[in-house]
Amino acid sequence: xxxxxxxxxxxxxxxxxxxxxxxxxxxxxxxxxxxxxxxxxxxxxxxxxxxxxxxxxxxxxxxxxxxxxxxxxxxxxxxxxxxxxxxxxxxxxxxxxxxxxxxxxxxxxxxxxxxxxxxxxxxxxxxxxxxxxxxxxxxxxxxxxxxxxxxxxxxxxxxxxxxxxxxxxxxxxxxxxxxxxxxxxxxxxxxxxxxxxxxxxxxxxxxxxxxxxxxxxxxxxxxxxxxxxxxxxxxxxxxxxxxxxxxxxxxxxxxxxxxxxxxxxxxxxxxxxxxxxxxxxxxxxxxxxxxxxxxxxxxxxxxxxxxxxxxxxxxxxxxxxxxxxxxxxxxxxxxxxxxxxxxxxxxxxxxxxxxxxxxxxxxxxxxxxxxxxxxxxxxxxxxxxxxx
Amino acid sequence: xxxxxxxxxxxxxxxxxxxxxxxxxxxxxxxxxxxxxxxxxxxxxxxxxxxxxxxxxxxxxxxxxxxxxxxxxxxxxxxxxxxxxxxxxxxxxxxxxxxxxxxxxxxxxxxxxxxxxxxxxxxxxxxxxxxxxxxxxxxxxxxxxxxxxxxxxxxxxxxx
Numbered sequence: 001x002x003x004x005x006x007x008x009x010x011x012x013x014x015x016x017x018x019x020x021x022x023x024x025x026x027x028x029x030x031x032x033x034x035x036x037x038x039x040x041x042x043x044x045x046x047x048x049x050x051x052x053x054x055x056x057x058x059x060x061x062x063x064x065x066x067x068x069x070x071x072x073x074x075x076x077x078x079x080x081x082x083x084x085x086x087x088x089x090x091x092x093x094x095x096x097x098x099x100x101x102x103x104x105x106x107x108x109x110x111x112x113x114x115x116x117x118x119x120x121x122x123x124x125x126x127x128x129x130x131x132x133x134x135x136x137x138x139x140x141x142x143x144x145x146x147x148x149x150x151x152x153x154x155x156x157x158x159x160x161x162x163x164x165x166x167x168x169x170x171x172x173x174x175x176x177x178x179x180x181x182x183x184x185x186x187x188x189x190x191x192x193x194x195x196x197x198x199x200x201x202x203x204x205x206x207x208x209x210x211x212x213x214x215x216x217x218x219x220x221x222x223x224x225x226x227x228x229x230x231x232x233x234x235x236x237x238x239x240x241x242x243x244x245x246x247x248x249x250x251x252x253x254x255x256x257x258x259x260x261x262x263x264x265x266x267x268x269x270x271x272x273x274x275x276x277x278x279x280x281x282x283x284x285x286x287x288x289x290x291x292x293x294x295x296x297x298x299x300x301x302x303x304x305x306x307x308x309x310x311x312x313x314x315x316x317x318x319x320x321x322x323x324x325x326x327x328x329x330x331x332x333x334x335x336x337x338x339x340x341x342x343x344x345x346x347x348x349x350x351x352x353x354x355x356x357x358x359x360x361x362x363x364x365x366x367x368x369x370x371x372x373x374x375x376x377x378x379x380x381x382x383x384x385x386x387x388x
Numbered sequence: 389x390x391x392x393x394x395x396x397x398x399x400x401x402x403x404x405x406x407x408x409x410x411x412x413x414x415x416x417x418x419x420x421x422x423x424x425x426x427x428x429x430x431x432x433x434x435x436x437x438x439x440x441x442x443x444x445x446x447x448x449x450x451x452x453x454x455x456x457x458x459x460x461x462x463x464x465x466x467x468x469x470x471x472x473x474x475x476x477x478x479x480x481x482x483x484x485x486x487x488x489x490x491x492x493x494x495x496x497x498x499x500x501x502x503x504x505x506x507x508x509x510x511x512x513x514x515x516x517x518x519x520x521x522x523x524x525x526x527x528x529x530x531x532x533x534x535x536x537x538x539x540x541x542x543x544x545x546x547x548x
Binding site: 015017020021024025030032034035036037039123124125173291294295298299302345347351368 | 392395396407410411412413541543544545546547548
């Protein structure tokens with residue numbers, strides 16, 4: 001038989017997380033700190049709204065772009081958190097998670113040979129989505145000494161005359177890094193000057209622990225250059241509902257809507273009804289969860305400090321990204337050994353790009369009790385390594 | 389810090405100062421000072437433990453009693469509330485808006501003891517007009533805690 005598979009897809013690297021997942025999954029009593037989703041249940045009023053939607057038989061397609069009520073609530077949400085005005089009629093698209101928005105946002109603008117700038121370490125899907133869209137990914141290796149923020153000179157060095165768009169993944173998974181206003185202004189200046197676009201993935205925007213998150217789209221002259229991506233997964237603990245959204249200039253939104261319409265039709269109806277309740281009545285829930293994450297973040301940072309493990313203070317998402325270079329092992333070796341000897345699962349930094357080498361991602365989407373047990377095991381492990 | 393401190397303590401009053409300081413991102417002395425103030429101001433009234441008595445061999449019967457009373461001149465409901473809450477078997481007394489005036493939570497070992505309390509002590513008070521006693525059959529949730537909640541982490545062990 002002939003080889004029927006697509007060369008482009010065959011050439012994609014499988015996710016670095018997969019292999020590790022299989023090992024952890026086999027192990028019975030391992031504590032995992034490897035999860036990239038909230039440990040909280042979706043707040044009850046949101047689930048209740050989903051149940052109610054099902055009871056009333058709201059089981060049909062919605063319009064391609066999503067329920068009008070939901071798009072209006074999204075517009076209100078962006079207005080009240082970022083002060084940006086998006087027209088719910090033609091600048092907002094409800095998607096199947098932020099992930100779909102990343103995919104179709106790139107596909108809507110890429111021509112063969114266009115370059116997409118991707119700062120790493122970052123979420124695993126940007127690079128494959130860019131490749132599948134026919135673009136050439138250009139990777140920026142972010143530096144620990146900059147707290148993994150994107151610096152203007154790094155961006156300038158990556159830009160060529162083929163550059164079409166920069167992906168800006170902040171608050172960042174896996175590093176927990178944020179970009180503050182001055183950082184964003186420097187980047188925005190270059191984007192305007194070089195006439196490129198930015199895809200700002202702000203899925204963790206509700207989870208920051210310094211100042212409130214600022215979207216690059218809120219800066220002067222940037223709304224028309226930004227595809228803003230956000231969603232319900234992290235802020236409202238709604239990962240399994242698969243619901244996100246994109247806000248973009250109407251020309252781009254129109255093209256994205258076409259792909260969405262042909263590939264997806266519409267985001268899940270039940271989830272959309274539930275999400276309306278999330279945006280209308282969910283502020284307190286988000287604040288409660290943010291406060292909990294912040295307490296755990298402080299707990300972990302303090303624990304690392306006490307065991308002398310190098311780690312910059314992350315101000316966003318729910319990850320810490322400690323440096324393990326002192327042990328003279330690769331991230332993967334460290335993570336594997338930690339799993340085998342102390343039964344704690346963390347994710348090697350390399351799963352998020354080569355420059356994640358020397359770091360591991362530790363998620364604090366776990367209860368304090370869980371974290372305490374894990375930390376005491378990690379401490380044991382590190383003590384043993386230092387004696388060796 | 390006060391609000392966050394109270395939120396933590398309301399869920400876990402056994403937490404130590406050192407950990408509180410870490411979680412709140414402040415110095416231990418600041419936590420101690422704040423706690424002292426909260427106690428002095430009567431904001432923290434106690435550090436109780438939530439016990440699921442059903443799982444013990446100790447028998448307990450709890451009743452909620454609706455009480456209609458005649459308020460007394462100059463003292464409103466306070467005087468009659470005091471006469472009721474001074475009984476140690478009375479666990480809680482609330483002044484309630486609506487169809488009746490006081491809601492009394494009573495805890496005893498047997499049904500009979502509750503019946504006796506209502507007929508001998510409560511109903512005989514001068515200003516009590518009527519009572520209605522409801523027995524608690526099962527506690528699903530108490531003090532914001534779901535009793536018998538199974539917490540299993542159903543998430544995949546590693547996700548990006």
